[in-house]
Amino acid sequence: MIAVRVGPDFRMAVVATPGYFEGKRLPRTPEDLQSHSCINLRLPTRCGLYAWEFEKGTREINVHVEGQLVFNTLWARMRATRAGLGIGFLPEDMVQEDIAAGRLVRVLTDWCAPFPGYHLYYPSRRHATPAFSLLVEAMRYRGASGRYKT
Numbered sequence: 001m002i003a004v005r006v007g008p009d010f011r012m013a014v015v016a017t018p019g020y021f022e023g024k025r026l027p028r029t030p031e032d033l034q035s036h037s038c039i040n041l042r043l044p045t046r047c048g049l050y051a052w053e054f055e056k057g058t059r060e061i062n063v064h065v066e067g068q069l070v071f072n073t074l075w076a077r078m079r080a081t082r083a084g085l086g087i088g089f090l091p092e093d094m095v096q097e098d099i100a101a102g103r104l105v106r107v108l109t110d111w112c113a114p115f116p117g118y119h120l121y122y123p124s125r126r127h128a129t130p131a132f133s134l135l136v137e138a139m140r141y142r143g144a145s146g147r148y149k150t
Helices: 030-035 074-082 092-100 130-139
Strands: 002-005 012-016 039-043 052-056 059-063 069-071 088-091 105-107 119-122
Touching: 012 052, 012 092, 030 052, 030 059, 039 074, 039 088, 069 074, 074 088, 074 092, 088 092, 092 105, 119 130
Parallel strands: 039 069
Antiparallel strands: 002 119, 012 088, 012 105, 052 059
């Protein structure tokens, strides 16, 4: 198999509105999330709810969170989190402006390690079609600048 990087590393962020956290204890460990209302993600390929993945040092933990809301899209989870309906587990780059502006509060930052970026995997073949070769080159990630070849 051949792996071609098509995106940068990324981190997730555990966030909620200041209003959600009013009168509640802030989570200090991933296990503390079980006493909060979290916004879940249903993965269509797994037929179940996504377990939030955390890592700190050598310790890795997956937490099955509870909450009344379950979505299968990122944008619905983002809207529900911004509306103060619970704690969301969202890509860091999508919530940075909300955190900086004070609209969202980030917790468990030290538990959210970077994930490897997306990769395109395909079988090794001696003679890829010209169209496929163009697709691979168009999708290839070009490093820390975040730029793609155009």
